[in-house]
Amino acid sequence: MKTKKTALSNGWTLVAHETFSVYVSIDNPNKFCLHDWDDDQTLTLTTEEDSFEVLKNRYDSAFKVNLSNRTFTLLLQPDED
Numbered sequence: 001m002k003t004k005k006t007a008l009s010n011g012w013t014l015v016a017h018e019t020f021s022v023y024v025s026i027d028n029p030n031k032f033c034l035h036d037w038d039d040d041q042t043l044t045l046t047t048e049e050d051s052f053e054v055l056k057n058r059y060d061s062a063f064k065v066n067l068s069n070r071t072f073t074l075l076l077q078p079d080e081d
Contacts, residue, residue: 010047016074
């Protein structure tokens, strides 16, 4: 799986498949929305200094969090045809 890293606020890093897009809220620079390869909303989260909160996620979303280095890895990837 080819991934890309995106710096989020408060020292957090997002790792996701290279086809994902990350959008930042206009009202809250700590709120992010992720869209997948079909431009479907996959996940919405906020970051804080020592935590994060998933506000909304798609039913098949899977992720891994590494607290020691503040990395949030989205494991969802496109099906290979």
